[in-house]
């Protein structure tokens with residue numbers, strides 16, 4: 001039995017994660033961390049009838065009193081960073097889906113996980129299809145050195161570019177020499193027209209109601225293009241990855257950034 005605390009249970013992802021824990025025989029929802037309803041029970045909150053879990057607004061107190069095995073964090077960049085650090089300091093293994101962490105912040109959490117000899121997973125995308133898209137993009141980048149990333153999300157998303165787009169660019173940059181793409185003399189007549197850039201790879205972020213989470217990685221070569229696309233139409237698409245991460249983190253002694261590292 002793995003005892004789990006979920007931070008952000010009322011959110012779009014948090015609700016799916018609560019349902020995942022409820023339907024998984026070897027998972028137990030030990031408590032939740034919210035920014036409201038301190039001292040109440042999740043069962044009292046709209047949409048959680050019958051889900052018995054104490055609510056804490058103070059993450060440190062939650063970890064000290066509940067002593068869970070794993071924290072699943074699905075909140076905001078600021079809260080996620082604080083929760084992951086507090087979890088490690090209390091001997092709790094964080095599984096972080098929250099995006100918007102900087103490389104320095106990931107590095108600091110990696111050092112802390114190693115110091116505590118505790119497993120931790122930060123996964124910018126838990127959907128198996130998205131992880132494959134990233135792996136395929138890394139493979140293709142050996143053959144096509146010109147690439148642009150277009151990520152498309154719902155308009156309630158806080159961070160841009162998405163964690164998935166950044167991770168994809170990072171994986172491509174590992175195998176592709178940095179290069180300036182497009183015409184050497186190109187000029188933006190409207191600022192931002194060519195998108196943001198990670199190691200010379202343009203990233204374009206679309207935000208629209210109606211979307212969930214989508215990404216295209218588009219490669220161009222002599223007389224041809226290759227487009228690798230993934231679509232999450234429903235947040236259930238992320239849950240098999242969350243389950244795998246929770247099970248795997250129990251056997252790790254360091255921080256793993258990206259589900260591609262634990263997916264066979």
Ligand SMILES: NC(=O)C1=CN([C@@H]2O[C@H](COP(=O)(O)OP(=O)(O)OC[C@H]3O[C@@H](n4cnc5c(N)ncnc54)[C@H](OP(=O)(O)O)[C@@H]3O)[C@@H](O)[C@H]2O)C=CC1
Pocket residue numbers: 007008009010011012013014033034035036074075076077079096097098099100123124125126127238
């Ligand atoms: N790795 C992956 O596969 C995926 C990652 N994500 C990421 O997960 C995160 C959450 O996304 P999503 O569910 O859509 O966002 P939501 O805004 O729907 O949910 C976030 C929840 O976190 C709560 N919250 C905010 N601050 C705190 C805090 N200090 N303590 C506890 N709870 C807090 C919010 O409370 P309130 O309602 O009061 O604002 C809200 O309920 C984002 O960073 C997103 O990018 C999303 C999808 C997939």
Ligand SMILES: O=C(O)C1=N[C@H](C(=O)O)C[C@H](O)C1
Pocket residue numbers: 099124125126153154157158161162163164165212213214
């Ligand atoms: O906010 C979201 O919705 C998503 N966030 C993650 C990201 O930033 O990549 C994962 C997925 O794209 C959905």
